[in-house]
Amino acid sequence: MSADLSNTFHDELQSLKDLSGLVQLRVKYLGKKGILTAELKSLSSLPAEERKAAGKRVNDLKNLIESELDAKEASLKAEALKAQLLSESIDISLPGKSAGFGRQHPLSRVMSEIADIFVKMGFSIEEGPEVELDKYNFELLNIPKDHPARDMQDTFYVSDEIVLRTHTSPVQVRVMQRQKPPLRFIAPGRVYRCDADITHSPMFHQIEGLMIDRDITFSNLKAVLRTFVHQMFGADTAVRFRPSFFPFTEPSAEIDIGCFLCKQAGCRVCKSTGWLEVLGAGMVNPAVLENVGYDPDEYSGFAFGMGIERIAMLKYAIDDIRLFFDNDARFLRQF
Ligand code: PHE
DSSP states (O other): OHHHHHHHHHHHHHTOOSHHHHHHHHHHHHSTTOHHHHHHHHGGGSOHHHHHHHHHHHHHHHHHHHHHHHHHHHHHHHHHHHHHHHHTOOOTTSOOOOOOOOOOOHHHHHHHHHHHHHHHTTOEEOOOOSEEEHHHHTGGGTOOTTOGGGGGSOOOBSSSSEEEOSSSTHHHHHHHHHOOSOEEEEEEEEEEOSOOBTTBOSEEEEEEEEEEETTOOHHHHHHHHHHHHHHHHOTTOOEEEEEEEETTEEEEEEEEEEOTTTTTSOOTTTTTSSEEEEEEEEEEOHHHHHHTTOOTTTOEEEEEEEEHHHHHHHHHTOOOGGGGTSOOHHHHTTO
């Protein structure tokens, strides 16, 4: 009888699948109305001489069932935990989703590279408005209304007296009007000209420079711009000053640098001349000093201006200015 019971129990234990089945099985055998409980109760009806041995068998079986149920419970719990951990696990071997880094626009990079060089030479940084009075953009810079030099710049007029600044030179006038010499600053910013092709954009960037003090001469201009060129393009870069004309400087010069792409052997970019034009400059015209109330007999100075796009195009061998403003990530990612 108890051998049968033991076999049945083992079969049922074998086929258990989960913890709720185990709870039922425990009730079935060991509960108040369970099989073994009934067996124990029925012992009292046995004759006294059989009772002891029968009692021992039932108790042994009860202990066996209890310990096997406990063992099974422990292993079912362990399996359940393992399954849960597996289903909730994170695969740390998968590559993460990268957030993607932004980077500086090539024009901003070149702009801050240039600014850094002048800041190290003691220049401060000034700004002026992009929508500018005709007076500052032209007149006080010695470009009167009927002056032919206005033909040099295709101006966007907002009204008769207001323009989009065509260069950063009006910042010279604004700063000189509100400060007394000595002055030493650069003025970076956007400028506008009605012109568009692969080397001209209606909006582009310039950096202006101005230095005013007693006894400033053309030698100072040459030293400062030579230092700039050597730091920007390399210490072995050739520099050349060519006579030129700007109404607000006298004398004026264009500054060329030896073509660093072909080492002056002649290439497509320098148009086989070996030279690249990078800057306009000159001694501030005494008429401009007078316009802002400086005494030209006491003070003198130099000014220079350069286009950032042009310098960036040379530096990175970019042949179309529009690439800077298309915002094509494939282009921008290269810098
Ligand atoms: N403003 C001039 C231009 O836009 C550049 C320049 C600045 C020349 C200062 C001389 C001195 O072409």
